[in-house]
Amino acid sequence: MITQKVIQYPIIPYKKLKPNSVDEFLEIFEEVLDLDLENGMELDFLIDTKLGSDKISPTLVLAKLKDAKVIASICKEVYDGTYPYKEIEDERKVKKMIESPDNHFILFEINGEIAGCFRCALDFEHKKGYSGGFMVRKKYQKTLDVTEELRQTILKYSDWKYEKNQLKSKKDRLERKTFLDDFREKIRNYDSSKKMKVPFYSITRVISEKKAKGDTTPIWRQNIDYSIDD
Numbered sequence: 001m002i003t004q005k006v007i008q009y010p011i012i013p014y015k016k017l018k019p020n021s022v023d024e025f026l027e028i029f030e031e032v033l034d035l036d037l038e039n040g041m042e043l044d045f046l047i048d049t050k051l052g053s054d055k056i057s058p059t060l061v062l063a064k065l066k067d068a069k070v071i072a073s074i075c076k077e078v079y080d081g082t083y084p085y086k087e088i089e090d091e092r093k094v095k096k097m098i099e100s101p102d103n104h105f106i107l108f109e110i111n112g113e114i115a116g117c118f119r120c121a122l123d124f125e126h127k128k129g130y131s132g133g134f135m136v137r138k139k140y141q142k143t144l145d146v147t148e149e150l151r152q153t154i155l156k157y158s159d160w161k162y163e164k165n166q167l168k169s170k171k172d173r174l175e176r177k178t179f180l181d182d183f184r185e186k187i188r189n190y191d192s193s194k195k196m197k198v199p200f201y202s203i204t205r206v207i208s209e210k211k212a213k214g215d216t217t218p219i220w221r222q223n224i225d226y227s228i229d230d
Contacts, residue, residue, distance in 0.1 A: 055143055055144060055145035056110055056140070056143055056144055056145065057145055057146070057147075057148055057149055058108040058109055058110045058115055058116075058144060058146060058149060059108075059109045059110075059149070060106050060107070060108065060109075060146070060149050060150070060153055061106070061107045061109045062104060062105075062106060062107070063098055063104070063105035063106065063107050063117065064098065065095055065098055065099070067098075067105070067107060067114065068091045068092075068094040068095040068098060069091045070114045071088070071094050071105055071107075071114075071117055072088065072089050072090060072091045072094050074114070074116060074117060074135050074137055075088045075089050075133075075135055076089050077137060077138060078135045078136065078137070078138065079135075083133075085133070088119070088133060097119075101122070102121060102122050102123075102124070103119065103120070103121055103122070104119070104120045104122075105117050105118070105119050105120075106118055106119075106120065108136065108140075108144060108146055110140070110144075114137075115136060115137050115140040115144055116134070116135050116136035116137055116140060116144065117133075117134075117135055118131060118132065118133050118134040118135065119131065119132060119133040127226045147190075151187055151188075151190060154187050155184060155187060155188065158180060158183065158184055158187075160177055160180055160181075163176065163177075163180070164177070165229070166228055166229060167224070167225070167226065167227065167228070167229060168225070168227045168228070168229040169225055169227075172224045172225045172226075175224050176224055179224070
């Protein structure tokens with residue numbers, strides 16, 4: 001996602017907040033503080049903490065045909081020929097996937113260089129989407145942090161305004177909105193330091209297992225009819 005952020009106040013880098021003396025500490029804030037002890041001081045600055053991390057946040061860019069060669073080379077570099085889906089190592093096959101409306105490659109770009117990528121696949125028949133194949137060049141591993149860019153991109157494109165007029169049934173629209181709001185809240189509050197457990201089974205399996213145990217209590221979410229309103 002290409003964004004432009006307006007910063008109103010000076011930013012104090014986190015790594016500068018480890019001075020060797022009081023004088024060095026005061027020099028850091030010399031240009032951003034009005035040292036008026038009698039009337040008080042306004043702290044018009046921001047501290048870029050990033051939790052003490054020096055990791056780089058890349059720009060997310062949608063891949064084009066010309067990027068197929070780089071994507072294939074990154075896959076070969078990262079997996080040393082062990083990646084199970086060999087088509088990602090083949091430039092021609094990657095080009096076909098980029099041309100297909102069912103596949104998208106998202107690039108991690110740093111100062112014009114492609115540092116990594118991942119793939120999104122769309123299953124229009126079953127109205128599902130998948131992402132996977134996250135790859136980062138070896139020289140950027142442990143220095144790249146895509147959490148915030150992914151978070152903002154997901155929040156941008158999962159906005160209810162894109163879906164509110166799509167489903168035929170009002171009941172299904174309300175249920176979808178409830179589900180979407182819950183999803184967006186989880187994304188908003190996601191902390192990359194915490195591991196997330198992702199279930200590998202569907203809501204149908206959950207319902208079947210409950211019934212097998214004689215549990216007839218309702219599940220909070222309803223099945224949604226995703227028929228599109230023409």
